[in-house]
Amino acid sequence: MDKRYRLNEIYNIGTIIVNKKVEVKAHGKVILIGEHSVVYGYNALALPIQALNISTTVEETAGPTWMDTNHYHGAFFVAPDEYDGIKYIVKTMLAKVADAPDVKITYSGEIPIERGLGSSAVVALGTTKALSQFLNLNLDHDEIMEITNHAEMINHGKASGLDAATVSSDYLVFFNKQDGPQQLSQKLGATLLIMDTGELGNTKVAVQAVKKQMDESDLKKKQIARLGELATATQENWLKQNAEEIGKIFNEAQSILASFDLSTEKIDNICKIANDNGALGTKLSGGGLGGIVIALCPNQATAQKIAQKSQANFDNYWIEEI
Known part of the structure; x- marks a missing residue:
């Protein structure tokens, strides 16, 4: 060797x-x-x-x-x-x-x-x-x-x-x-569409903004805890290959993240277009204030359709089979 x-x-x-x-x-x-x-x-x-x-x-x-x-x-x-x-x-x-x-x-x-x-x-x-x-x-x-x-x-x-x-x-x-x-090696049996809004996010600023809101509000603390619960539910449904339920979880998570003012007009537009055109669920990914949006799709054809209809709101996109 x-x-x-x-x-x-x-x-x-x-x-x-x-x-x-x-x-x-x-x-x-x-x-x-x-x-x-x-x-x-x-x-x-x-x-x-x-x-x-x-x-x-x-x-x-x-x-x-x-x-x-x-x-x-x-x-x-x-x-x-x-x-x-x-x-x-x-x-x-x-x-x-x-x-x-x-x-x-x-x-x-x-x-x-x-x-x-x-x-x-x-x-x-x-x-x-x-x-x-x-x-x-x-x-x-x-x-x-x-x-x-x-x-x-x-x-x-x-x-x-x-x-x-x-x-x-x-x-x-x-x-x-x-x-x-x-590590989880099991596949979900779905397609993930990743769209780059072209807007620069800022993780440090976003983390600081979330902390400030949590320090001032018990409701915000509960919302952060709910995000953790949703992650656990995602793992459980992933192991069951229940993509539809994970899609619902994505939509709830996006509502919570948006309530922290982490979403943007482009992100909101993409989420609406994706969910109106067959996505199981859509959310921002990462710190927010820009960055990327992920749409959970039942198949590649749906992902391509959403990408075509959303192209005015992003700079680039990738499709992953998951």
Whole structure:
């Protein structure tokens, strides 16, 4: 067994090592149910999306430590504040070895940012894994996830760990903070239409807004708890392959999220069009204030029909069989 095959087997990811050059690919995700409530310890369900991915490449450079992305090309540690989570990872990893080399880190492929598709978690996970291999640190899964999740806390102010757990999984993830992630390999037998409104969401602002409302209202606390109950009900109905009931759950969850002022006109328009044209249920996914909408459909034909009728309200869409 050669070294390259061994590394692929250990990490279960695409990994290439050529002359001290490491490449790691990680995929995105969508939250099906439980956004915001998961931050407070309730249940959530999230789905990995293999079609959306980013590759992280690490190689030695003459210096300074450098970063190349689709949006920034320059010295790593003077990058804008939006890269603070990644800066934390690189500083932490380089500090683990004596006389650490300067490195060039390149991110290729793209997941739309600030849409709830897990872009920051994907980059954090990919960076941690790639540097672990490049520096021969051989960090185990728990160590990698600890660093990734800390970077997510920097990125979002308060992170549940759901995004990191899902972008590192090949299966549906049922998650709460107490028990951690549980993978569900069973299929629902339905089609998920994912639509990107093109509006930038802001997870940190959304989380802060929800917390403020909860601090001021017992009703809002009860609504967040209800989102957690709906996530548990989604898991139960998923195992029964009851897509119709999950659709009803999606619609109730959307009403709750909208009551926190997390929806937008585009999101509302998409939800109405989708539900009027055969969707079993439709809701925003992620922090809200923009981002993406997911419509649970009985089949691909219905998903395509909804996408056609909703196209004035989104920039891009994807269809996943689930």
